[in-house]
Amino acid sequence: xxxxxxxxxxxxxxxxxxxxxxxxxxxxxxxxxxxxxxxxxxxxxxxxxxxxxxxxxxxxxxxxxxxxxxxxxxxxxxxxxxxxxxxxxxxxxxxxxxxxxxxxxxxxxxxxxxxxxxxxxxxxxxxxx
Numbered sequence: 001x002x003x004x005x006x007x008x009x010x011x012x013x014x015x016x017x018x019x020x021x022x023x024x025x026x027x028x029x030x031x032x033x034x035x036x037x038x039x040x041x042x043x044x045x046x047x048x049x050x051x052x053x054x055x056x057x058x059x060x061x062x063x064x065x066x067x068x069x070x071x072x073x074x075x076x077x078x079x080x081x082x083x084x085x086x087x088x089x090x091x092x093x094x095x096x097x098x099x100x101x102x103x104x105x106x107x108x109x110x111x112x113x114x115x116x117x118x119x120x121x122x123x124x125x126x127x128x129x
Contacts, residue, residue, distance in 0.1 A: 014045075019061040021054045059083045 016024070024044065028051055031040035045083060057063050060075045069094035069110060 022058065022063055025051065025058060039043055056080075056083065059085075059087060 024046065028037060028040050028046075031037050040046075041051070054063070056075065060079045062075060062079060
């Protein structure tokens with residue numbers, strides 16, 4: 001029997017606990033790594049819009065530490081702003097990490113170029129034979 005959301009008409013609306021939502025998000029992200037995200041959604045009877053909404057809730061910190069049966073609705077303006085700021089901070093931290101790595105590489109290149117320029121002109125690189 002096909003269990004998908006479009007397999008045979010309307011179905012009762014399912015509800016998910018915060019823990020189930022986090023489990024589905026982790027499994028979906030893993031399936032997407034291997035190009036099987038759509039297959040996972042079909043197999044579990046989920047919609048991509050649910051995953052999108054659950055990600056917003058997760059990123060806003062609304063799913064962490066919630067007991068089973070707890071009602072988790074849409075984020076209010078404050079929670080949405082917190083989620084946006086967390087995402088912005090994470091992006092800035094990734095940029096800072098890349099910039100630090102680039103500066104480290106540039107320092108090494110500078111040192112190498114100084115070493116090369118300080119070598120005497122009589123020195124020749126070894127010839128290939």
